[in-house]
Amino acid sequence: xxxxxxxxxxxxxESRFLILGKWxxxxxxxxxxxxxxFVARKHRAGNFVIVRIDETGERIPLTVVESDPIEGSITLIxxxxxxxxxxxxxxxxxxxxxxxxxxxxxxxxVENHGTVACVGGGVGTAELFPIACALRDAxxxxxxxxxxxxxxxxxxxQEMRECSASLTVTTDDGSYxxxxxxxxxxxxxxxxxxEIAVVYAIGPLVMMRAVADLAAKRGVKTIVxxxxxxxxxxxxxxxxxVTIDGKTKFACVDGPEFDATGVDFDELIARNRSYLEMxxxxxxxxxxxxxxxxGEHAR
Numbered sequence: 001x002x003x004x005x006x007x008x009x010x011x012x013x014e015s016r017f018l019i020l021g022k023w024x025x026x027x028x029x030x031x032x033x034x035x036x037x038f039v040a041r042k043h044r045a046g047n048f049v050i051v052r053i054d055e056t057g058e059r060i061p062l063t064v065v066e067s068d069p070i071e072g073s074i075t076l077i078x079x080x081x082x083x084x085x086x087x088x089x090x091x092x093x094x095x096x097x098x099x100x101x102x103x104x105x106x107x108x109x110v111e112n113h114g115t116v117a118c119v120g121g122g123v124g125t126a127e128l129f130p131i132a133c134a135l136r137d138a139x140x141x142x143x144x145x146x147x148x149x150x151x152x153x154x155x156x157x158q159e160m161r162e163c164s165a166s167l168t169v170t171t172d173d174g175s176y177x178x179x180x181x182x183x184x185x186x187x188x189x190x191x192x193x194x195e196i197a198v199v200y201a202i203g204p205l206v207m208m209r210a211v212a213d214l215a216a217k218r219g220v221k222t223i224v225x226x227x228x229x230x231x232x233x234x235x236x237x238x239x240x241x242v243t244i245d246g247k248t249k250f251a252c253v254d255g256p257e258f259d260a261t262g263v264d265f266d267e268l269i270a271r272n273r274s275y276l277e278m279x280x281x282x283x284x285x286x287x288x289x290x291x292x293x294x295g296e297h298a299r
Contacts, residue, residue: 017097020073025155028080029123030089031065036100037072039064045134046108046225046257049074050233051088052099058084061230061252063127064103074100077126077155104233105256109223112139113197117189118164119145119182119211121203122153127225128202129156133163135200141165143193145185147203151176183210190218198223201260205269212260222260226251229272243267 021033039049048063066075080089091097108131116135120128125146136142144164148154149172161167168185169177178185182203190196199222201211212222228240228251235253242249245262249255 017100019091019093019095019097020071022091022093025077026152028089029153029155030078030080032076032078032088032091033073034076034097034100035072036074036102039074039100039102040067040072041069043067043074043103044107045110045130046105047103048105048233048256049076049100049102050104050230051076051097051101053084053087053091054098057087057098059099059231059233060084060088061104061227061233063130063225065126065129077123079123101233105252106254108134108200108257110134110138115141115143115193115195115197117143117145117186117193117196117199118160119147119186119199119201119203119207120160121147121182121201121207122149123155124201124203124207124225124227125155125160128200129159129163131200131202132160136163143189143196144168145170145182145189147171147182147185147207149173181210182207183214186211186214190215190220196220201225205265205272208260209263209265212263216261223257224260224263225257226255226263226268227272228256228268 016035018035019032020035023031025031043064048061050059051062052059062076064074065077078085078088080086118128118132132142132144142164143166144160145168146154146157146160147170151171154169154176157169170180170182170185171177199211199215199220201208201222202225208224212224215222226242228242230240230252231237233252235250240251242251243264244258
């Protein structure tokens with residue numbers, strides 16, 4: 001944790017979705033505690049919310065990492081990768097979001113499998129954390145693998161360690177933990193623990209597909225959480241459609257978690273790349289406006 005800023009809710013604030021706390025986890029990753037009483041009361045592991053920064057902003061889905069029903073707050077972890085996530089990560093304690101809709105999606109199907117493996121890639125670790133805790137609380141022995149490109153992008157290491165029987169950290173460049181991919185660590189873990197019954201994987205699509213392929217060769221089922229293009233989160237827009245076992249499903253209402261065996265990853269990866277050019281242009285325009293505004297202030 002590189003820095004911490006916490007705030008106390010001001011009762012005079014009219015907005016429901018006040019930022020109560022903010023922590024910097026990495027140069028491009030921030031952890032927020034946000035006032036959202038209804039979501040906090042109803043949240044279960046695996047649920048997500050649709051967030052909008054302001055009335056003209058786009059809607060983005062974010063997994064709820066933690067909830068505090070007593071305080072009426074939820075925790076979100078955001079990586080600044082595009083226009084909206086960069087704007088969100090620039091917000092501070094005392095500011096408020098326009099909308100936080102949820103909880104959405106189906107809770108993770110948690111049961112006592114005996115022994116399970118949890119594999120998180122990048123910020124997917126934040127989505128995996130509440131699931132790992134729920135699996136532990138259900139009586140499972142949880143073995144966790146957390147992967148990132150570099151040491152500074154490893155998030156929630158201590159929290160994951162506390163809810164796991166074992167934790168392996170991997171980095172692509174070897175700057176921390178074990179050098180290599182999460183699949184390398186998973187292969188060793190399955191060799192050492194043949195009793196593992198299920199693998200839960202959350203991260204980039206190519207990572208989840210590789211994890212699922214590896215586990216399938218060992219006869220182990222993999223549950224994946226699909227990060228799709230999403231707008232309303234209620235099944236009405238159709239943007240999050242995925243093909244599961246040859247049938248069309250909607251990640252927001254039928255998922256977001258599915259048995260990886262039936263997922264058409266090739267189609268999903270192609271669909272997720274549909275708007276890359278538009279996203280790049282939007283991000284560049286936003287950056288130019290921000291730079292121009294800073295220039296005006298400097299003069």
